[in-house]
Amino acid sequence: MPTSNNPAVSRSNKNFDPKYAAKGGPSRGGSNNGSKSPGHRGYQADAGAPKKARWNAGERADRAAGRPANDRPAYGDRPARSNDRPAYGDRPARGNDRPSYNNDRPSYNGASRTDRPTHSNTDRPTYNARSERPSYNSDRPRTDRPSYNNDRPSYGDRPARSNDRPAYNKDRPSYGDRPARSNDRPAYNSDRPRTDRPAYNNDRPSYGDRPARSNDRPAYNNDRPRTDRPAYNNDRPSYGDRPARSNDRPSYGDRPARTERPSYGDRPERSHSDRPSYGDRPARTERPSYGDRPDRAARTERSDRPSYGDRPDRSHSDRSNRSAHDDGGHSSNFYPSRDTKAHFASGDDVVLERLEAIATTAAEVVGVTFGDLGLGENIVRELGALGAASPFPIQAATIPDVLAGRDVLGRGKTGSGKTIAFGAPLVEKLMENNGAKDRKMARKPRALILAPTRELALQIDRTVQPIARSVGLFTTQIYGGVPQYRQVSALQRGVDIIIGTAGRIEDLIEQGRLDLSEVVVTVLDEADYMCDLGFLEPVQRILRQTKKGGQKLLFSATLDKGVASLVKEFLTNPAVHEVAGEDQASSTIDHKVLVIEHRDKSAIIGQLVDRQGKTLIFSRTRAYAEQLAEQLEDAGVKATSLHGDLNQARRTRNLQMLTSGRVNVLVATDVAARGIHVDDIDLVIQADAPDEYKTYLHRSGRTGRAGKSGTVVTLIPKQRRRRMDELLERADIEASFMNAAPGDAAVRELAGL
DNA sequence: AAAAAAG
Structure with missing residues (x-):
């Protein structure tokens, strides 16, 4: 394959592997993979298929063996497609697009586009050949998609979809299901549109449009499932994290509403x-x-x-x-x-x-x-x-x-x-x-x-x-x-x-x-x-x-x-x-500065987080954030991290872990200092003091929300005391300073909050 | 140093 393809492949693999491995790799193993993106679609149909098994030669082989009758039924749908294809008369446009596809899929192209009807019948052998496609698929996402995009415009209907989906993806937990769609979509769509989307629609007024989509998709799906969606799957793996999103959504109500709104009422x-x-x-x-x-x-x-x-x-x-x-x-x-x-x-x-x-x-x-x-x-x-x-x-x-x-x-x-x-x-x-x-x-x-x-x-x-x-x-x-x-x-x-x-x-x-x-x-x-x-x-x-x-x-x-x-x-x-700002006096945030020996830092943090509420810890570097999170976990504290060294999927998931309460401690870099809304963080620890007062304000603003009380504890070595004083003055914050060592009553008291 | 495009 061209070099360009290779990179593409590697990407896709990356997308899939890390996530899958990271998530359920051990526990679910292949099933996870399958379940997430390719899994849904192919997964159900294939059942045993690990990842994209469908497309994999292995599965293909299995299918080929059993399928003649079994799988193809699913593909049997395709025959239907052949039936549908008349309708696909529209496809010509696609055919136009595919040329590019064809580039990727030599064998596939010839058969599928023009012949597909026959394909379904005779070509499937080719399909088996497709089994080899796995690589193919992987390639396409990259090469083709661009073209896809190009194509989509033609998908007049989709426009709406695409629009929606992005949104859907983010917001909707159920979205996670889509991956499945891509595989199943033909059938899947028929099902979903009704089951899932209605719900969607319920939620989203504007989505009223989708119904139409669902109608369209069937056809759409037929074509794409193979080409595009696989790709989608590729992406979604990352969305696999979405499940987490789903978590958010529950929180969804929370986010906008909860975080801000509670505050709104309270405002x-x-x-x-x-x-x-x-x-x-x-x-x-x-x-x-x-x-x-x-x-x-x-x-x-x-x-x-x-x-x-x-x-x-x-x-x-x-x-x-x-x-x-x-x-x-x-x-x-x-x-x-x-x-x-x-x-x-x-x-x-x-x-x-x-x-x-x-x-x-x-x-x-x-x-x-x-x-x-x-x-x-x-x-x-x-x-x-x-x-x-x-x-x-x-x-x-x-x-x-x-x-x-x-x-x-x-x-x-x-x-x-x-x-x-x-x-x-x-x-x-x-x-x-x-x-x-x-x-x-x-x-x-x-x-x-x-x-x-x-x-x-x-x-x-x-x-x-x-x-x-x-x-x-x-x-x-x-x-x-x-x-x-x-x-x-x-x-x-x-x-x-x-x-x-x-x-x-x-x-x-x-x-x-x-x-x-x-x-x-x-x-x-x-x-x-x-x-x-x-x-x-x-x-x-x-x-x-x-x-x-x-x-x-x-x-x-x-x-x-x-x-x-x-x-x-x-x-x-x-x-x-x-x-018009109110005076600090009305603040619900209690600011404390612990002057410590550098070597005691992790021990003190360990004692501070040994508590019930949610704690957000800020570190200056990614490496320390990661290290501290691991350290806390080793100590038996449910903790995770959030920083730029993590892939987006993990970032999203880890943040959700704190939101959902699966962990009580999140160690983050300043990526979380601004704009991040998590309810009920009652303790913010600055493992590393900020250099700028604005950073202090943004970090501390993660707690004390909606009129609730919150505490901000900043750990500093004694030589930094003066700088800290100046920073606080600049921020117009009054904080209490105290010397602290592991096990001190002051530390235990803070943990007791 | 971190974040933001990949890599």
């Missing part, structure tokens, strides 16, 4: 409790310049500012108008914000350098509804379903401006409603510009949401996707660590909103598979982080790809002037919002 409180720390930020980050800020009183003044003063009113008065209009339909004309715009324009005194912001308090938004803010009925309903009954301060502050088309800088702690603050109005705007009805295949994405980590991108999608679906728009995730074909095929089918990380997005752009030229709204979540060295340039390159004059929204819990360079190049007269 006012949270904002108080959580913000204390964040509330401080503004001051912290900007302190120098913010020298002004300290005057929150000044903020009050700001609130008095003409422009701002108007807002609250707007929301009330204008909104009532809007809502009336909105009921009939959405149009940008409603936005009073335009009036607002004028006001803002006059209020250009907002100095970007200082990131002076309009502070919104919980009290200001009492009684305001999402509808008042200008969001449409469907979106409001979906938000309600998500648990966001009424807007939080950050949402009330930014939604009108986003709808008005302004560039926005928003400072709000993750979990404080930030995602909805940009996600909901973004969807609303896209809908205004181009209704769902006008959805066309292969349309270019019109919105982009960039996140610093894959986990965060996934989390954002979990919130934004349902909102988008509620109005018929589609989202897809574009991030690395997973096979790209599925992402590419989704793009080709056409999506409206892309949520992802910089690397893969740039990769796909370079490959010519992603075109951001129609992106009119771009969101940078954790924007300050995205401006860190190493992130800034990719982000700039990506932003330059988006439509000129497009709207830019920058959000972060620690938004500071670090984003100045982006603001200068890409934003025009941005509105800057933040939520």
Whole structure:
């Protein structure tokens, strides 16, 4: 095979092996493999088949032996296909595609495409030959898929599917089942569409479309099962992790709703409790310049500012108008914000350098509804379903401006409603510009949401996707660590909103598979982080790809002037919002610093985690995170790790292990510092002290959520004490320092929490 | 040092 093929093969193998091996390798062995991706499909039919056995020569041989009658029945379906094929008249198109396939499958091609009918009968021997295909399959995914993607466009129907699936995959546990589909799909589809999807549909309004798909798939399946899906399987193995997802989903309700929402209900409180720390930020980050800020009183003044003063009113008065209009339909004309715009324009005194912001308090938004803010009925309903009954301060502050088309800088702690603050109005705007009805295949994405980590991108999608679906728009995730074909095929089918990380997005752009030229709204979540060295340039390159004059929204819990360079190049007269922070005094987080001997570190950590609640441990390096997790496990503590040395499947799974409670301890690098939502983490241990106060704030923000109490313990050697003092001061956090050694009462007491 | 594309 060409070298290109080989690599491809190796990839696929990698995808499969690690996962399978890692997961159930020993216990389930081949069955796992089979069960996961190829397994489902072939698995049931083949039963004994280990992995892709079907395609494997071994299985083939078995089948060939027994099959004549047995397996083929399954294939018997194919005969049916032959019957169907007339219908496949459509395939010609495929045939077109396949040529490429053919390239891969010399023997297969000749027989299958033209002859297949006969194939089913006579050729199967060839099929046996296929048994050899195993390699074939492995090859294809890589070579063909690209072509597939190309083909899919033709799959007019699929577009929807692809769109859905991405989402499905992520969200839906059941998705895990699909792998099976690919194998079985012919039959499988018939079954599933009805059984599984209905459920899906139930969950997802927008999926109402799928039913059609299910119809289509049968045919579709016939063709693809062999070519494409195997590939799918390949990918999914990784999705094999999804099962974990499934875990998440249960949690699903949790994620968006639980983490954020609980907080939502609580929010006012949270904002108080959580913000204390964040509330401080503004001051912290900007302190120098913010020298002004300290005057929150000044903020009050700001609130008095003409422009701002108007807002609250707007929301009330204008909104009532809007809502009336909105009921009939959405149009940008409603936005009073335009009036607002004028006001803002006059209020250009907002100095970007200082990131002076309009502070919104919980009290200001009492009684305001999402509808008042200008969001449409469907979106409001979906938000309600998500648990966001009424807007939080950050949402009330930014939604009108986003709808008005302004560039926005928003400072709000993750979990404080930030995602909805940009996600909901973004969807609303896209809908205004181009209704769902006008959805066309292969349309270019019109919105982009960039996140610093894959986990965060996934989390954002979990919130934004349902909102988008509620109005018929589609989202897809574009991030690395997973096979790209599925992402590419989704793009080709056409999506409206892309949520992802910089690397893969740039990769796909370079490959010519992603075109951001129609992106009119771009969101940078954790924007300050995205401006860190190493992130800034990719982000700039990506932003330059988006439509000129497009709207830019920058959000972060620690938004500071670090984003100045982006603001200068890409934003025009941005509105800057933040939520008035409560004092630390109202924080529910207890900060402690243990001054220890370096050699005692692991022993002390071992004693600290010997407790009931969930503990998140931060380490500076991947290696130490891994080592510490292993060490704890050896000591009998259920622990796992999360860092960039793990493949995406493991990352996802390990995080879920903490979410689901299968482990109580997660040792992570700063990949988990931002945006990760796990309920009930009541202890955060910083095995290595952070270098930056913002890191401290983000790490500690993983606990003390929803008004619950939390403790942050930072371990430092005594020579670091001074630095730690300065960092805490910068973060405006008061912590208690104490010397500690293994077995100390203080340590036992902390564990007793 | 970590993260983000693979590898």
